Amino acid sequence: MKTSKTVRCMSFLFMFILLFLTTGCADNYIVLDPKGPIGEQQKDLMILSTLLTLIVIVPVLILTFVIVWRYRDREGRKAKYTPNWEHSTKLEIIWWGIPIIIITLIGIVTVRYTYFLEPSKPLESEKKPITIQVTNLDWKWLFQYPEQGIATVNYVQFPEDVPVRFEVTSDAPMNSFWIPQLGGQIYAMSGMSMTLYLQADEQGEYMGSGANFTGKEFAKMFFTANATSQEDFDQWVNQVKNTSPELTLDGYKELTKQGTSDVRHFSAFPEGLYEMTVTKYAASHNHGLSTRVQPPARVKE
Amino acid sequence: MSKQSVQGTADQHGGHGSLKSYVIGFVLSLVFTIIPILALENGWLDSDKRIIIYLTAALFQFIVQLFFFMHLKEEDKPRYNLMSLLLGLFIVFLIVIGSIWIMMYNMVAL
C-alpha cells in the first residue's frame, strides 16, 4: 500500500507543478517571448533541445514509475524475481546507444548554432547597423551613441528592424549585458570591447539587466531598452541633443563613482571616451580595440 | 593494517638503479641542457623554430629523469604509478593548452 501512495503523491505533485508553470501569467516568460531574430533563434534552440532530451527523459520517468510499482514486494505478486540476473549485453547496448544518438543530435544542432549565433557576427539586413557603446559602471549602465553623439544612462533607445551593434566594456567589476527579449547576454569586461549584435523586430519597451554580480547595489542595474520607429528614434535623438546637458569628462568621473542612478540623457560626450575607457585597462591586454576584420555576415538558414 | 591485506609484492623499492645508469642519466641530462643553451647563445635557426629545439630538449630531459633517476619502468604490476603519471600529464596538458586556447583567442572582443 505504501507504494501506491508514493506514486499518487508524486504524480499529484507533478500535476501541481505543471499547473503552476502553465497558469502563472504566461506573458511573464519573456525569454520565451522574444522580439528579435537572435532571441527568436535562441528560443527555437531551447525548445528543440528540450524536445530532444525529453525523448529519453520521459521514457526514463515512466520506466521508473512502472518498475517501482510492478516490482514492489507484496503478498502474492506475480511479477518475476530473478535475484542473480545482473547482465545483459543487449540492454547495455540499448542504453549506451540511445543517449549517444540523442546527444549526437543535440551536439550537431548545438555546434551549428554556436557558429551561427556567434555574438560578434553582424546580422543580415539591408539596413545599416547602428552602433551603441555600452559601459558597465558601478551600478549603472552608460550608453554612448558614437554616430548620433549622444549618451544615456540606464536607458537605451534604438529603431526597430535595424541591427544594433552593441560594443560592451566595463569601468568596474565584470558584469554581463543582457536584454532577454532580444537575445542572450555577453560579459562586460574592462580592458576589452565585446561585440554583440541584437535587433528588435517589434516596437516596445524591453527589460534589460546586468546578469553578473558586481556588488552592493547590483540589484539596481536594470535598464529599459526601448525599440521605436525610425522617426521616433530620430526625434528622440534630436530632443536629447537640444534639451539635455553635456557629459563632460568630470561628469563621467562622477558617474564612475559607486552609486545607483536614475535615467539620464546627455547631448554630447567627450570625444573618444569609450576607447579611452577600454584602453585604460588594455595597455597590455592583447585584444583591446584592434581593428580586426569583420567576420562575414550571417546568412539566413 | 595486517600484512595479508596489502596487495602487491613486498619487494622494496630498493635494489634498482646502478651506478652506471645514474652516470648515463647524468650525462644525458647535461647534454640536453647544453643543447638549448648553445641554440640560444649561437642563435641557431630563426627564433621561432628555435623554440622547437628548446621544447624537445626539455621533453627528453624529462624522460631521462623519469627513467634513469625516478625508475619508472621498474615498477611492479599493476602499474599504478605509471597510470597516475599518464593521467596527470593528460590533465597538465589540458590545463596548459586549454588555458591558452581559451584565454588567448577571445573572438568576440574587437
Next chain:
Amino acid sequence: MANVNAGHHDHHPDQEELRTFAFWIYLMTDVILFATLFATYIVLQGSTDGGPGPKDLFQMSGIYASTFILLTSSFTSGLAILAMNKGNRLALMNWLGVTVFLGASFLFLEINEFMHLVSEGATISTSAFWTAFYTLVGTHGLHVALGLGWMIILIMQIAKRGITPVTKRKVNIISLFWHFLDVVWIFVFTIVYVMGVN
C-alpha cells in the same frame, strides 16, 4: 603537505611501500600545481604593462650555473640511494650532505637573482608578468627550501637510527622529490628563461 612522509610507522615492509605510493600521488598533485602556475605564467607572459620584460632583465649566466648545480644535485641524490642500497651509512650521509650543499647554492643564486631584479625595479607588483614570474619561480624555490630542511632532518635521523626500513623509505622518497624538483626546474629554465630571452 610534506608530512605525507610522516604518519605512524609500521614494522611491516609493505607499510613503507604504501607510503612510497602515496608520495608518488602527492607528486602528481604537485605536478598539477606547477602546471597551473605555468599556465598562468604563459597567459600573462605578455602583460608587462609597459614595464620591463624578460629580455630586459634576465641574466642568463647565473641561470645556467644554477641549472647545472641543480642537475648535479639530482645526480648526487641518486648516488646517496646507491650508497644506501649498499648499506653504507656514512656514504649515504655524505652524499645527502653534498646534495644539501648544492641545493643551498642553488637557492643562494636564486635569491641573488631576485635581489638583482628588484634592484632593477622589477618587483612582484610591477606588472602581471612579474607577479607571475616571481610566483612560479618562487614556488619552485620554496619547494627546494622545503626539501633542504627535510633532508637535514633526515640526515639526523639516519645518524641516530641507521639504515632501517623506515629511514630507507624516507631517503627514497626525498630523492624522488629531489628528482621531481629537477624536472620542474627544467621546464622553468626552458619556458621562463630560455624562451623568455629567445
Next chain:
Amino acid sequence: MWESVKEFASEFFVTGDPLIYGADVSIVLSMIAIVSVLTYFKKWGWLWREWLTTVDHKKIGIMYILASVLMLFRGGVDALLMRAQLVMPEMQFLSGDHYNQIFTTHGVIMILFMAMPLMFGLFNVIVPLQLGARDVAFPFLNSLSFWLFFSGAMLFNLSFVIGGSPDAGWLAYPPYSELAFNPGPGQDFYIWGIQISGIGSLMTGINFIVTILKVRAPGMTLMKMPMFSWSVLSSCIAIVFAFPILTVTLALLFIDRYLGGHFFTLDGGGNPMMYINLIWMWGHPEVYIIVLPAFGIFSEIVATFSRKKLFGYKSMVFAMIIISVLSFLVWAHHFFTMGSGADVNAFFAVTTMLIAIPTGVKVFNWLFTMFRGKITFETPMLWTVGIIPNFVIGGMTGVLLSVAPADFQYHNSYFLVAHFHQVIIAGVVFGFFAGLYYWWPKIFGFKLNERIGRWAFWLWNIGFYLCFMPQYALGLMGMTRRLYSYGWDKGWFEMNLVSTIGAVIMGAAFLVQIWDIAHSLKHMKKDTTGDPWDARTLEWSIPSPAPFYNFAVMPQVTSQDDWHERKLRIEQGLEKPEKVELEPIHMPKNSGIPIVMSMFWFFVGFGLIFDWLWMAVPGFIGVIACMVVHSFNYDTDYYVTVEEIKRTEAAAGRVIT
C-alpha cells in the same frame, strides 16, 4: 587607552545588525554551555583521549558528519534568510550588503563545508569496513585531514562575527574580489578558510586512493569491490587532480591582495578572465567529486532493497571512471558568454553533453537492478527511489544549459540556480541522506525511526519541488541570480512566494530529521544483528557499531557480494561459522599532533587575514615544529591482545572460539 580598545573592537567585530548580535550572543552562550557541561561532568580528558586525538576512521567519520550537519544548519539558515528577503518585491528585511554576504557564505558553506565533509564522513566510516581493512592506509594523515577541514571551516564561519563575511559569490570572481573593490578581511577569510580545508581534502583524496588500491581484504580484486568504494575511488582521483588547481588559484588571489600582485587586477596588466578559467577548472570537477559518491550510495542501496545483484557492474565502473575524467574537459561551459569564440564554445558544449551518456547508463542500471527485484521501501530506498526522477530532471536541465547558444539566455539566471540545486540537492544531499539512513545502524548501533523518517522524506521532496521548480520559471522570466531585491513591475512575485514556501517546508523537514534522531536515541532499539537490512557487503558482517579494530579476523573474499554469498552458504549449510585463530591486532596509536598542528594553521590563516605577522609567523613555526616532532616520533603503534578482542566481541554478542 579605553578609546583605542573601543575603536579596535568596532572595527574588529561586526556590528550594527541585530541578527549578528543575536548570533554573537548565542555563540557565546553555547560556548559557555559546552565548556561548563564538559567541566561539570569531568569530560575533558575523555573528549581529548577518545575524540580529539583519535585516529580511528569511524570516529573521524562521525566527527565529519556531525560538523557537516551543523554546517547544513548554518547554510540552511542562510538559505531561509535569502528566501525571506526574496519572498516578495521590495522587501526591506536584508540590506544589499548583507544579502550579498549571505548568498556567498551559503554557497561556500553548503558545497565546501557541508557536502564535502558529509561525503568524507561516509568515506571514512564505510570504505575501510567495505574493503575489509583495519583502517585507512594512513590513520594519522586522516586525522590531520579532518582537523584541517575543521579549522578551515571554523575560520570561515568566524567571519560572520569578526571582521565581516566575504560577499563576492561562492567563487569570488575578480576584479570584484580584489583589494580595490573588496578591501575588508572578508575575502581573506574566504581564501584561508577554503585553503586550509582544501589541503585537508587533498590529503583525504590521496589517503583513500591508496587505501582502496592497496589495502583490501585478501581475495577482493578490484572487480569484486563494492560499488561505493569504486565511486569513492573515482571521486578521489578527481580530488587529487582538481584540488591543486584550487590551491593555486586561491594563492594567486591572495598574492594579489596581500603582496600587491597583478594576476587578476584591473591595472598592471592583470587578467580577471584567467581566474574564471582557473577556478572552473577546479569548480566543475568539484561538483562531480561530490556527486560520484552519491552514485555509489544509490548503487549499494538499490541492490540491497531490491534483493538483487547490482545490474551491469562493469558498465557502472566504467561509466564512473569516464565521468571523473570527462569532468576535467568541460569547465568552459560556465563561461560560454565570456566570448572565447565559437570554436571554444562548440568544443566545450559537446564535451559537456557527453557526460549525460555515462550518467544515463548509471540511471538505467539502477532501474534494471530494481527490474525483477523484490523492492521494499525502507527509508534509504525511499530516498533513492525519490531521487531518480528528481536527479534525472536536474540532469536534463544541465544538458539544456550545455547548449551553448541557448546558455546565453540561461546563464546567471534563476534557471541556472534551479539546475544546480536540483542536481546538488537531489543528487548529492538526498544521496548522502540515503547513505546516512542506510549506514546509520552500522555507525551508531541503532536504526532511525522509519515513520518519522518517512515524514522527513516527503517534506524534503515536496519542499524541494515547491522551492526550485518555480525558479526555472523565474529564470525564463528573466530573473537574474544574486539580486537582493526586485520591483513589483517584474511579475516575479508569485513564483518567489511559492519558492519561499518550499524553502520553509525544507526547513521543517530538516527539523523533523533532527527530531528523528532525538526520538530514536531516546527509544533506542539496539541493532544486535549487525545486518539490519539483510545487506550484501562486508561492512554488515561485523557487529554494529563496529569494534575499534573492525574485523576480529580478516575476511577472505571470494565473490562480489561476499557477505550476501556467505549468508546464502551458511543458510544452505554449506559453510559453518568456522573456528578461527585470533591473532593480536596491530593498531595505530592516537596522536594529538593533528589537532595541534591544525590549530597552528588556524593562527597562520587568522594572522594573515588581519595582517598580524606576530600571530602568523609563530603559527607557521608551530606547523613546522609539529611536522618535525612527528617525523622524529617512531613510537606510533601497539598491539591489541587476543584477550581484549575476545572481550570486545563478546560484548557485541559474538562468541569467538
